[in-house]
Amino acid sequence: MPEYQNRAVVLARRPVGEVRDEDFRIETEIMRELRPGEILIQVLWLSLDPYMRPKMNDVESYMPPMELDKVAQGENVGRIVESRSEKFAVGDYVTSFTGWQQYAIVSDATPMLYKVEPAGLPPSVFLGPAGMPGRTGYLGLTRVGNPKSGETVVVSAASGAVGSVVGQVAKMLGCRAVGIAGGEAKCRYAVDELGMDACIDYKAGNLAADLAAACPDGIDVYFENVGGDVSRAVAPLLNAGSRVPICGYISQYNATDLASAESPFEVFGALPTPPEHRFFLVFEWNDEHAETTQRLADWIKSGQLKYRESVAVGLDAAVAAFRGMLRGENFGKQLVKVSDD
Ligand SMILES: NC(=O)c1ccc[n+]([C@@H]2O[C@H](COP(=O)([O-])OP(=O)(O)OC[C@H]3O[C@@H](n4cnc5c(N)ncnc54)[C@H](OP(=O)(O)O)[C@@H]3O)[C@@H](O)[C@H]2O)c1
Structure with a gap:
């Protein structure tokens, strides 16, 4: 050798x-x-x-x-x-x-x-939209979020590896897709390129009001990537029967003691009528690795899934x-x- x-x-x-x-x-x-x-x-x-x-x-x-x-x-x-x-x-x-x-x-x-x-x-x-993040977005949304056509799906970190797939799959399923992202350029991309119906810039300073305006019928599925202030802005808009797949909470990841940092599970669990909410790991569906990868790769080839x-x-x-x-x-x-x- x-x-x-x-x-x-x-x-x-x-x-x-x-x-x-x-x-x-x-x-x-x-x-x-x-x-x-x-x-x-x-x-x-x-x-x-x-x-x-x-x-x-x-x-x-x-x-x-x-x-x-x-x-x-x-x-x-x-x-x-x-x-x-x-x-x-x-x-x-x-x-x-x-x-x-x-x-x-x-x-x-x-x-x-x-x-x-x-x-x-x-x-x-195979590290992005047809890889672990893509499978996370697709499987977390469809298996835990369980969105139905006509419902409103909100996703945070919407321009990112996981969030971009969530928003696009929500649109394929006939949902209203609303992203939350940091900055005008990421929000423009989520709407103009990824096809989401709206995207709110959480750094613009009016997150709660802007989100309420973008979700006139409330929120049926919130795909959680971020935690912190973003979770708190989403919480009051959740409809009865809503679902919250908790994928991650990146806003807290630099905390030295992550175990004591506030998690989205606590924010949503403390609501008077909590949504269905749980943490999930993409590895829960390892037995669907090959077919999910293939589905995502096919969508990329056909131009249905952008990244x-x-x-x-x-x-x-x-x-x-x-x-x-x-x-x-x-x-x-x-x-x-x-x-x-
Ligand atoms: N459960 C699972 O199996 C699984 C698997 C993969 C990923 N995840 C989780 O999915 C989430 C997204 O991961 P990804 O790979 O797709 O990353 P990504 O979205 O491509 O990149 C991270 C993004 O997070 C946002 N962010 C960073 N710090 C933030 C803060 N303090 N407040 C709000 N937003 C912040 C930034 O977007 P903005 O500029 O828009 O803020 C950043 O671009 C993470 O929480 C990750 O842990 C979970």
Whole structure:
């Protein structure tokens, strides 16, 4: 096997509040020879996702925390450059949770290692609209939100990786789709490009009034991505029988003690007549991974599902891009281009 030199971003210490450059360091290594059943992946694109920030704290949640002095965790898409596997061949594209690095060796039996068939699509879409965020938006909306034609669906972080899919699927299902996003440009995009009926800029200062005006018949489904002030503005507008899939609450993710930060579950649970509300994880529907990915990829190919990407170039740019995403500086799916295809 030729020599492959890896560069990896390692978690050097636990961040307090926003991540800092000093919380990470770059390490290099020469990749070892493959053992039977293993593959060597050259990472093309790294996905930066909000959930990574709570995982950098020393707190157990639905997944164990990231370990210090280990490669920062995350999903990427790459191409197999060496294989001793009967399941995967050199040239195959795969998504895997092999982290912030240029190369990874894994067993072909690794959980959450999936072959993807780009079939004309850029491989990066399998980290965005046809990837984990797309499946989250589609499955969370349809399985927990259960929207019906004619109902009003509100989604926060509406221009983002998950929110953009929620808004577009809500429209496909015949709903009125109202986004909430930070800034005029993101709101214009949600309406003009993604086809939502309205989008409210929560930074403009009139969120409660603007949202009430955009939802004259109240809100039947609120897809929660953000928490905090946004949840509180949505709560009084929820109709009897409404549903709130709680996908995440990014506004609190830099909190040092996320467990004590206010969660949307508390905001909606405290209402006199609470909506149906629950946290969900996309992994609840792992058995539908392949068919959901295919459905989303087909919609992208046919132009029914639009998306945007924010690209940071090179692993050295990953930490700043991650910090920026938790400030809302990304516009669409945040990616790091790790190497050329
Ligand atoms: N449950 C699951 O299985 C699952 C899976 C994937 C993602 N998620 C959750 O889905 C949500 C969206 O994730 P994503 O990957 O699609 O990210 P994203 O929307 O592409 O990017 C994050 C966006 O969040 C918004 N934001 C950041 N800080 C904020 C704040 N303080 N207040 C309000 N908005 C803020 C920003 O948009 P604005 O500029 O519009 O504010 C930012 O662009 C997150 O909560 C994430 O944890 C959950």
